[in-house]
């Protein structure tokens with residue numbers, strides 16, 4: 449399946465659901481994609497020109513912030529949440545751990561204006577871009593008009609991030625019965641354990657149901673983050689967070705909204721031994737998941753099949769190498 453307006457293709461496998469994102473505002477041109485890529489990797493979007501989107505969203509780790517439990521922004525300030533992966537965003541129905549942003553084209557305003565992240569105003573960003581010869585020329589190539597506006601800036605960032613799609617892992621090749629997709633007995637067994645215990649929330653093929661659930665983590669009493677409830681003010685949403693995708697999970701450590709777990713082993717120990725009972729705990733987790741040591745190993749081996757090296761090392765998504 450593919451969506452195309454100009455010269456850019458948005459491809460995805462046939463058996464995937466239709467994307468939720470409405471592509472009509474994007475030009476779907478290579479020029480806009482490249483403009484978005486420049487912006488994504490450029491610290492010009494932050495107040496003191498030190499932090500870019502890529503500072504917290506690194507390609508080789510599935511566009512998340514490696515080695516940081518809570519993300520690190522401007523002046524070394526620490527945020528309250530773990531950076532999220534950026535992939536397959538066109539299928540999301542909301543953004544952020546609590547779903548606080550409901551439209552991809554507006555999402556970039558949050559990190560730009562957050563005082564712990566880039567601490568900049570949109571007006572200043574637009575002024576800085578309008579003063580730059582390089583950007584005037586790049587915006588002209590997209591819009592035949594060199595005036596930079598906030599909206600055009602957001603659209604270009606969207607054009608870049610919406611193309612970051614991952615569907616070429618070993619798991620995908622197994623499903624498509626392609627070369628490189630032969631599952632070992634252990635991987636097959638891991639997949640069935642996954643389907644039985646995890647897929648009700650981390651549903652194939654995107655490995656998320658795009659809903660908010662309480663998966664039974666202990667409340668961290670310093671952060672006191674109640675997740676979705678902060679947005680809806682409804683106590684039924686207390687401690688619910690967005691079910692994240694598990695694609696490329698091998699490389700996106702640390703895990704959970706506050707990055708509390710360093711390893712997938714710890715994640716499995718949580719699900720099998722440490723799920724906290726509470727009013728909002730997901731019904732799927734009320735009954736303890738029981739896995740033997742061997743079953744845990746098989747499940748971990750299966751999770752590694754979600755690694756998509758073609759995506760993680762795709763040069764089209766990397767730091768733009770140019771002398772503009």
Ligand code: HEC
Pocket residue numbers: 488493499500501502503504505519520521522527529530531532533534537540542543544545546555556559560564565566605609
């Ligand atoms: C200082 C670190 C930091 C910077 C800089 C940063 N982000 Fe993020 N990003 C995060 C964190 C943390 C979250 C989760 C926020 C939350 O849940 O409150 C996030 C979430 C996101 C999401 C939501 C993903 C999803 O599946 O819901 C997108 C998209 C995103 N960032 C894109 C960007 C873009 C584009 C930029 C540059 C304009 C950027 N980020 C800059 C840390 C950062």
Ligand code: HEC
Pocket residue numbers: 642645646647648649650660661662663665689690691692693694697700702703704705706712715719730731732733737
């Ligand atoms: C009831 C729904 C539900 C079930 C069932 C479930 N999860 Fe989750 N999972 C979640 C939610 C919600 C989060 C995010 C929680 C948070 O950060 O507060 C999550 C987070 C994760 C993460 C961390 C992802 C990241 O990017 O930080 C991993 C890994 C994970 N789950 C694996 C599993 C495995 C393996 C199973 C089966 C043993 C499983 N989950 C079962 C809802 C579920």
